[in-house]
Amino acid sequence: MTEFIEAYKPLIIYVAIVISSVIILRLLTKFIVKWLIKKESNRLPESPVRSMKMVKLTLNLLWLVLGIIALSAIFVDRDKDEVLLGYFKLASYIGIVTVVTIISATLCNLWFKHRISEKVTHDFDPTTYKFLRYISVFAICFIGLLFVLMAFPSLKGVAQTALGGAGVLALIAGVASQEALSNLVGGIFIVSFKPFKIGDVIKITDTMVGTVTDITLRHTVIRNFENKMIVIPNAVINKEKLINYDLGELKCCEHIEMGITYDSDITLAKKILQQECENHPLIYDNRTALDKSDGKPIVKTALTKFNDSSITIRAWAWSSSFGNSFTLKCDVYESAKKRFDSEGIGLAFPTRTIYMANEKRSENEA
Template sequence: MITFVVIRILLIFYLMNEFFTNHTENIYILIGVTIICVFLFIALNKVSKRIEKKAIEKGYSDFANLNLINKIIKIGIVLFYLFMVAYLLADQSEFNIIAINIKKTSYLTLVFIITSVGYTVSNTLFNRIIKRKDNPTTVKFLKYVAAFIIIVIGIAFAAMAFPSLKSIASTALGGAGIIAAIIGLASQEALANIIGGFFIIMFKPFQIYDTIKISNEMVGTVMDITLRHTIIKDYNNKMIVVPNAIINKEKIANYNLGDKKYCQYIELSISYDSDVDLAKKIIQEDCEKHPSNIDNRTKVDKLNNVPKVRVRVISLEDSHVAIRAWVWTSEFGLAFDMKCDLLESIKKRFDKEGIEIPFPYRTIITKNMNTIPVQNESIN
């Protein structure tokens, strides 16, 4: 048993000695490559930490792109090292295949690095410009366009590493009519959204930070306009994503377009027994005293003693008299709070002055009916 183990050890040493003798030069090269790769790893980590430190000093906190580039470079170094090991220690008959794979992998890694760097630089430059702009609508949109172009170019250059894709593409073009129809149907919606985004940026029906209402249903603030969709934050703090093709077809009320002043209706109902003149006076006084109310009268209106807040009876309904006040605010965002305040204060004044706000009445009539005794008959 001991003899067998000794023989195996001697055989291993012999084979290793023969291997080292045949690959002495390659082993030294491999040791050098290993040292270089380790040095690159250490240098890359130090450079990344130094860049992060300087970025933090300048106020940056998002390092997602930097970390992505760091990982891609490390993967490239590992792949390069593995291919060098295979190339230096493999048989000569496999050199051509390994060399081709090394070139292809190095090319793809280089394309990924350049694309990532281009994407990061583009985003950084646009973000700096966005911080200086009061209204960054156009710049943000161009940021997404630039990122899209960089990614598409990167994918195109990466595809060039695979010559077989050309043959596949030419084969697929044999059924050009069917493929064109499929591509047309598949890309119709995406293309409509992209074109819709360009129309929004060109004609500017709304911009970022504008408050808009869509189809009399959804009200919110525009937070972002991308190639595909528009993001709106409603008053429940929810982000609503609306495709650009859809939003271009809808009726939009933009509260920031043109004159920002907003007229808020304050509508109340009083009973027919209440004093209409007193009710109008109370409504007018409370509306004029509210701090968000502004004077929207013209010089002619002031000369003619037109009241600051107009109050009118707008309809006589079956059970109440409807009264409306037209109250102006400097912007749409103040209108809702003002309306709530006025409804509360006017209700309290009505209670003190004895003005009734009608509510549904129900008259219940009961009748006393003589009960008639019923005899139960059994049927045999």
């Protein structure tokens, strides 16, 4: 045993140094990352814990790969040392670029979050910063990937062309689908021309109504009034005709329609509907000074349609916002129904009259 140790003493020392170095580096990485997470958590409530864990995982993997490459030098011929040294440099380069990319993307993301928070605090529109955050983080990750590709001779030309400027768009067009590019361009158009912004209440269809919560590179997220998230691709929403309830004036005119029977008192029904609208606390007086001097009512009512089994009367009720108009409509339906019942005005519903004819049997039928 003593002879074996003496014969292979340099190799044993080399192996011990390599293993010890890997263990020390992993422990040091764990300690530093834990210290940084604790420090940042005290300073920032939204500390990048996930990013720091990714850095820790990347570094631990790097130390392990470098240790395996260093140990493999024992089992190969000395003429292969250059090859192992090349692998060692390649692994180190990829690991360092990955760590720098993660840290850069994290810092960029934190800076944009800080700016967005300032905008929200001062009641400014944060839409542009939110969209630019996605573009910036994507650009940093994309450039980091290109630098990694440059480490491989077969892909170096592609990476250099892409980093040259015009090649970026060509590379994206080559690997991305037309739909993905349409969504990206659609997102840029939305942020640039601002048909809506984050926080606006928009209506695309009857089933897609809600508040815009986010605009990403690919899609727009809307929170509907059932607290469900609707994800719509930017290319789709960019082509649709939509209603933005927060664009320009916020006041909203709600059509409140009720169908009454043909034998009901139309004048009384219109008066009741008008009174219930005008007595509601959310009603908005949209009359001009001339309308007021002429004595026009706050809420206009009219008979708008003759149906098969009902007459439709409508009230044009204004409110200060879209949300108030919905509440106003629901409340007026309930209060008007109670008044109609007490005043003897019937709400119509579809009816059918069926006439039964008895066929006389033929006298010749047995």
